[in-house]
Amino acid sequence: MDKKMTILFVDDEQDNIDFGEAMLMGIGDFDVQSANNGFTGLEMATQLKPSLIILDVQMPVMNGFQMFAELKKNPSTAHIPVIMLTGISSTMGMQYNAKDMGITLGHEPNAYIDKPVDPDIFQNTVKKILGL
C-alpha cells in the first residue's frame, strides 16, 4: 500500500483543526499534521513537504496571507497546493484582502473556502486538488 498522504492544517483554533480532521476522515486515510500559527506552519511545511496545506487567514504571530506569500517564495514549498479558509467574505477577493493587510500575494491559492465551512464543498475541493 502507498504511503499515506500528509496534509498540513494550519489554524489557531483547535476546534477548527478537529473539524478539518473529521472532514478529511470522510474522504480518506491521511496523515494530518497541524500547526497553530503561520510561523510554525511554515517550518513544518518545509520539513514535511505535505501534499496539501489548509490555511486559516486570521492567526496570531504570522497570519495565513503572510505564510502563503513565504511558501510561494521558497522553491521547495512553492509547488504545494494551498486551500485558504477565510472568515472575510471571499466575494471581495483574496488579493484585495491581502492588500488590505499590506501583503502582496503574487499568486492565488488553489482554492479558498469561506467560513462557516460547508463539509461537501471542503471534501470535494480536497478530492479535486489531490486527484482522488
Next chain:
Amino acid sequence: MTRTVDMEIVTALFDVSRAISSSLELSEILQRVMDLTTKVMRVEASSMVLLDEETGELIFYIAEGEMATKLKTFRMKSGEGVVGHVVQTKEAAIVNDVQQDERFFKKVDVKTGFVTKSILCVPLVSPTRVLGAIEVLNKLDGSDFDDLDKLFLESIAGQASIALENAMLHDSIVKNERMAAVGQAVAGLAHCIKNVLNGVQGGSYIIDMGLDKDNMAFVQKGWATVKKNNSFMQELVLDMLTYSKERKPEYEECDVNGTVAAVVELMQEKAKAVGVTMLWHPEPALGIVELDSKGIKRCVLNLISNAMDACGQKPDASVTVSTQLYGQHSFKILIKDTGTGIPPEAIPKLFQVFFSTKGSKGTGLGLAVTHKIIKEHGGRIDVTSKVGSGTTFTIVLPRKRKKNTGGK
C-alpha cells in the same frame, strides 16, 4: 453718515467676525450674528433662511424679534416670497413698500401677526453654492433701507456663509467617518460570527460522525465544541450591548480586593488547564471603594483572559494580578503577564473596536468594552508591553465616584 455710526458699524463687523471665529457651536454663532444684526441695523425683526438642498425648501433657521417662536418651524417653497427670489437669483433685494411688490409672500405675516412694511434681503453664498439668505424687516425709525444698509448686511452674510460652509463640510466629514465606522463594525462582527458558526458547524459535524459510527468519544468532543461556541456567542452579544449603549456605572460600595479575587478564582481552573501560573497580590489597605462591581469584574475578566491567551504555550508563563494604592483618591488594578507581548505598532489600536491580534479567538470587543467601562468610571487604562517578555495592563480608578460620572 456720521462718524459715530461708522464706528458702530465697524465695531459690529468686528464683533461678527469675532463671533464667527470663536469656538462656539454653529447655532450659537449664528444666533449671535443675528442678535448683532438686529441691534446694529435698528430693525424690528430679522431672520436667517437656509436652503434645504434635498427638498429645495427654505427653512427659517433663526428668527429674531417678536415672530421668532412662530417662524422657527416654518418652511417655504423654493422661489416663494422676496427671500425665495433672492435665493434663486443670488441677488440682494431692497423692498421699501412690500404691499406694492408682487413677490411679497403674505402667509408669513398671516401666520405671525407681524406687519411687514419693508424688507432688505441678501443671499448667503459660498464659492460653490447658495446656502440661503438673511433678511431684516422694518427699520425702527420707519425710514427706508438704502445701499449702505445693503452693503453692511452683505458683509455680515459673507462672514456667516463662511461659518455655515465650514460647519456643513465638517458635518459631511463626520457623517462619512460614521458610515465608515459602521461599515467596519458590521464587517468585524460578520467575521466574528462566521468564526462562531464555523465552530458550531464543526461541532455538529463531529457529533453526526460519532452518531454514524456509534462513537461516544466523537459525540462528546463535538458537543463540547458546540457548547463552547454557544457561550462565546453569549459573551459576544453581551459585549456588543455593553459597547453600544451609553450607560452610567451602577455604583455601590464594595471591597475591591473581594471583587478582583472572585475573578481570579474563577479563572484559576482555566489557568491550570492551559499550564499558566496565576498569582494574586492584593493590597490589604485598599478597603472599601465605590464602583460598579459588575462592570469592573467584566474588565478584570477580559484582561486576565487576554493575559492567559498571550501566554499561549509559552513554558513557565505566569499571570500576576495585584491591587495598589495610588495617591489619596485613587487605586490601581494591575494585570501582568509574561506572555508573547504586543508589537509596538499594535498598541495604539488596542482599544479600537473590532481590532484583534488574537486571530479567530478575538472578537475585537473585549478591550474596547473594558476601556469604555473604565472611562465611564472616570478612570484610565494604561498598557506597557515588550515583545517576548510580556504585557502589563494598569487600571487606575477613583476611590469614590466622581460627580459627573453618574450614579444609580
